[in-house]
Amino acid sequence: MALLAEFGGRAPQEVPERVDSMELAWLAHVLEQRHGWPLDDDALSRIATVADAARLLEGLRAAER
């Protein structure tokens, strides 16, 4: 949620549940640049909501451990 809120400088409560393509571009960028997690479009195309994004991040963290 905090990562998505950074897009457009929003408060977390202003982040809509549904994730749009621009927010996906932002997520792809942040995950690649800051965390070194390159994501393929297949993984990103499965993200439609904030909850989907949270699940993906959990999976990436678990894989890193």
Place this chain on the structure above:
Amino acid sequence: MKDVAAAPANSMGALPQAPSGSLGPEWVDEVLLRGPGGEPCLFFGADDPVTRDGLRRLVQERQAALGAAGLRRGGSAAIRLAPSLELVVQLLACWRAGARAALLDHRLTPFEAERALERLAPQVVVTAEHPVPGGPPRGHYPQRAVLTARPGRPAEGPHALVQLSSGSTGPAKVIGRTAADLVAELDRYARIDGVPRAGERMVSLASPVHVLGLVGGLLHCLHAGVRLAFPERVTARGVLDAVAAGPEPTTLLGVPFHLELLGWHPDPPRLPQLTGMTTGGEPVRAELHEAFVDRYGVRLGCMYGMTEVGVIATDLHGAHRPELTPAPGLGVRAVDGELLVSAARSPYLDDAGAERWADGWLRTRDGGSVDAATGRVLVRGRLDSQVSVGGLKVDLTEVEHTVLALPEVESAVVLHGSVIEAYLVLAPGGTAARVEEQLAGRLAAYKRPRLLHVLGQMPRTATGKPVRERSALAAAVATTAAAASAAASAGSGR
């Protein structure tokens, strides 16, 4: 049509002369496809470049297939494909057949697309065999075309291109442009200082379905001998990789969202071939402009235009921000704070929007002024409810009408803050989830409200109209939440 001699010398043919009427289909070969056969002209990500010979062959093949599907000279087609080589060749093939092509955005819902097709009544519809997968935006998509013949109507008039624009009072405006209109716009581009020239390169992030990416990108590049590249992925890295892929002086074409995206790169590589970027669609905030110029050290130019006319005014070197210089051959004036642009005839094919044109002038619905001494234009913003979402025009009135038309909704107000938001009172039995579901079928994702605020009661003015002030609506949201919380407490206390 402008003086042919005014166009700069390049490897392409001179622009044909035509009166205000139509050009024959040979304009496609003469203006767009002419050039050395082995010369690469289009680049789609990592795919092999498309040469002029290759492009001509593909266009001829698609023209034959369209003919087999029943498309004739004077006929009509609608193309609903994502940005792709297939979109380019289908469009050029329609025009080369002497038919009218309507371009529909691939992001429209099936409901919106069907409504558009009912209105346009094309004889052949070109769609993609498979829908575009979700995910972040891409510069181009794999597309395989499916042609469907329909009992439509032939083109009624000389128009080559038809596009729909969001309607502020209900129905979308149907905008028609003739081949001569498009050629005249190409002539304007050829005469604007700062536009890429023969031997240079453009990396376009703007969709070729809409006027900036179509005429300012695709058609200008084909006409002027500029190599046009579409990046694989529209991320900062993807865009910069596309710039680095060729040694030629390279210009980026996009909308302000792409500036933000490029600004995310913490340490962009030095790319000596990058000469600048041009944006359209909406004005660029001063801090965004400065951040881009600081980070990349190249010029950032701005274009102002509209679907009906194409490019109207530019400041491609960022020399007069926020003012723009009218494009050569176009007149711009301000009347009662609204900008008007010269247009020989109404661009609208039916009654929707017709009142905006009179006596050779088209009302832009943009507020602004024209400096009497310099002739430069200052655009102040929309006078109606149109907003820009990632460079795409969305009319909030159309969104609000769609929300209000749902049986689950009693009243609604739609506003645009950082995203499109709907404040609504549900009808008995309605739920927010059901409203979301219904809207997903009726509005393309970029037009849909991202936030739904359900109110117990709509705040209204003394005359009964819904209040549109954000603070009053936010207070109504808080009141509704407090009432729900109190009801829940009372329920749990029993």
